[in-house]
Amino acid sequence: xxxxxxxxxxSTRPGGDTxxxxxxxxxxxxxxxxGLLDAxxxxxxxxxxxxxxxxxxxxxxxxxxxxxxTYFASKEEVFRALVxxxxxxxxxxxxxxxxxxxxxxxxxxxxLESYLDFVTRHxxxxxxxxxxxxxxxxxxxxxxxTTVARIAARLQAGAEQGEMRPDVGEVEAWAIAGMNVFxxxxxxxxxxxxxxxxxxxxANKLVTDGLRAR
Numbered sequence: 001x002x003x004x005x006x007x008x009x010x011s012t013r014p015g016g017d018t019x020x021x022x023x024x025x026x027x028x029x030x031x032x033x034x035g036l037l038d039a040x041x042x043x044x045x046x047x048x049x050x051x052x053x054x055x056x057x058x059x060x061x062x063x064x065x066x067x068x069x070t071y072f073a074s075k076e077e078v079f080r081a082l083v084x085x086x087x088x089x090x091x092x093x094x095x096x097x098x099x100x101x102x103x104x105x106x107x108x109x110x111x112l113e114s115y116l117d118f119v120t121r122h123x124x125x126x127x128x129x130x131x132x133x134x135x136x137x138x139x140x141x142x143x144x145x146t147t148v149a150r151i152a153a154r155l156q157a158g159a160e161q162g163e164m165r166p167d168v169g170e171v172e173a174w175a176i177a178g179m180n181v182f183x184x185x186x187x188x189x190x191x192x193x194x195x196x197x198x199x200x201x202x203a204n205k206l207v208t209d210g211l212r213a214r
């Protein structure tokens with residue numbers, strides 16, 4: 001099966017919904033796909049979904065229009081793939097910092113600080129994810145559900161290790177996710193060069209005081 005047919009068949013679920021686009025087998029294919037997703041992020045982030053055309057994306061990516069259709073069937077499909085891709089980028093950026101943290105409370109501090117760092121470097125994520133609520137609501141909800149699932153898993157591990165309250169669960173995970181999202185908006189997007197480590201430390205006091213095992 002070619003890169004093109006593999007990508008299209010693997011990225012489409014019944015009903016037309018899309019998941020992450022698997023990496024092509026060739027280095028050239030991987031570069032092209034990465035370029036299209038990066039270009040889509042810039043165009044959708046700057047113009048919005050409805051004002052962006054496929055040709056805007058291919059022009060920015062420096063590829064032929066036909067190359068776009070090798071990987072995506074429509075503008076809607078590349079948008080969905082972009083939401084999934086940006087969610088994966090956040091995970092990839094945050095995970096090493098979380099794994100390096102010495103305990104459960106430190107993991108939440110590391111997760112927030114590294115998330116704020118990511119948002120500062122990729123501010124367009126907020127416009128793209130917010131617009132996904134209306135353009136691709138399934139991808140929008142999946143982004144937050146998978147994010148919260150990761151937080152919930154961390155909290156459960158902390159409880160099992162005796163470092164957090166034994167009753168922590170989904171509510172606390174959603175609360176932490178909401179805090180992180182709005183701190184990212186305030187200091188990552190609307191910020192004025194604040195010290196992200198200090199912001200994360202202040203916010204983490206809420207987590208520490210609320211979740212620490214007594």
